Amino acid sequence: MKLAFVSSEKLPSPAIRGGAIQVMIDGVVPILSQKHSLTVYTITDELLPNYEVREGVTYIRFPRETYVRDIAASLKQNAYDVVHIFNRPKSIFPFKEASPSSRFVVSLHNEMFSPRKLSDDEARRCMNYATKITTVSDYIRKTVTDRVAGSDDKVRTVYSGFDPSTFHPRWSDKGREIRKAIRSRYGVRGKKVILFIGRLSPNKGPHLLIEALGTVLKKHPNAVLVIVGGRWYSDNAINDYGRRLRALAKPYGRKVIFTKFVPANKIQDYFLMGDVFVCSSQWQEPLARVHYEAMAAGTPIITTNRGGNGEVIKHKENGYIVRDYQSSASFARAIDYMLTYRKEARRMALNGRRKVDSAFTYSHVADRLEKVYLEAFHSSPTPL
Structure with missing residues (x-):
């Protein structure tokens, strides 16, 4: 298949x-591109060329200000079998008009x-325009099917995942080595x-974790x-919060x-620093990818039991679900439990690694996406 990914413009x-x-x-991308022709549309960045081919994958970058218009013009010139739009359902309108013969998959990463x-x-x-969502x-998924009657068959959950070649569990030799180094770097050995x-x-x-620290320190005085x-991602500016x-x-x-901000290609080392990782989400989290990474x-x-978090973490x-x-x-009670009952915490951590190895690697994600693309490809294009 000839596939196009349209990344969000952020x-x-x-x-x-x-x-x-x-x-x-x-x-x-590295997995899907082994079997399919793949183009990724994304925004321009001063550190990246506007056009390049990386390991067989074409990257086309347009300015944020004209992003949708420029992609629509490009889609009109290139006949893709399947166009995957990431998290911008409204973009399907100009894109479908530009390439009516393409099948469109829209993935939702928030309550879009x-x-x-x-x-x-x-x-x-x-x-109507999307072949699959x-x-x-x-x-x-439920926010979509509740909103649009009769959409159940078209909407499918595809969980995210991780790269097992870059995440070394803390009990492995490599994991212990990285953990020791990064804890030394921050003076927390x-x-x-x-x-x-x-x-x-x-x-x-995160304010709740700072507020909880005083209580935690009474029982765990060597906690940090x-x-x-x-x-905002790579933005380290300090705002009111x-x-x-x-x-x-x-x-x-x-x-x-x-x-401060840590790049995506280094974040795996930071997860190894912790004795316990806390996702203190207050909003209805779609399902934070930090769960897979931890x-x-x-x-x-x-x-927390907010949004989709409880779908991959069982108490x-x-x-541990707050x-x-x-x-x-x-x-404070949850942190105390995990720091006090270390064998229990380790048992949960071992279960977590087994869980992601069995169902949430990027190979699993790519396989699930490929099934969606093939179903879309073998369907008739939806009419305008």
Whole structure:
């Protein structure tokens, strides 16, 4: 098949500036390109050429300001069998008009079928034009099928994943080596490291972990909280929320460490730093990819029951789920449990690594996507 990926316009591909969508694209492209002709449309970036071919994959980059228009013009000139639009359902309208013979797959990584994003008419038209729609979780799938009656057969959950060649579990020789090195770099050897990795946003909830730290330190005086991330992916500017976090952290001195943004190709090492990883999401998380990554690293996980998180983390099976997600005391209890009952935490971590190895590698993701593309390819193009 001749495939085209249309990445979202927020961040470039490859994922030199992070981004869950871009990281996922990077993961499946090498696998899918072995059997199919693949072009990736993405935004321009000062570090990347506007056109290049990498290991047989064509990358075409257009400015953010004219992104949709430029891609539509390119689609008109290139006959793709299947066009995969990532997280921008409205783009299907100009793209379908530009290439009516193509089959379109729309993947949803957020609540993009929300009434705030699409009108009722737009939601129905998108469903009509798309041959298939994929979602990153059953939670997101339900937001679509609840919105558009009769859409169940067209919408399929395709979970994301990880690259097993780059994530070495902490009990492996390589994992132990990396863990020792990165803990030395940040001066936390011999400490109990509570790890947060994500954007510094109220929706992600790192303030609750700082608020919980005082309680945790009463039982675990050698604990430290390491906060990995920037305001917005590669943006390390400190906004009002960033200042609030630093004000909360100030009384703890070196007990709270901010690393700033870490590139996607280095983040796997940071997961190995933690004795427990906490996803403190406050919003209805579609299904944060950090869960796959923490499981892959063999780091015990605490998460919230928000959105799709509970679809891959089962309470006290491969992680610990905090249900009172707005309570710092609840996070303190969860962290205390994981730091106190180390054998239990290790059992959950081992279960987590087995889970991702068995179902959530990028090979699994690529296979699931390929089935969707083949079904779309063997379907008649939907009419305008």
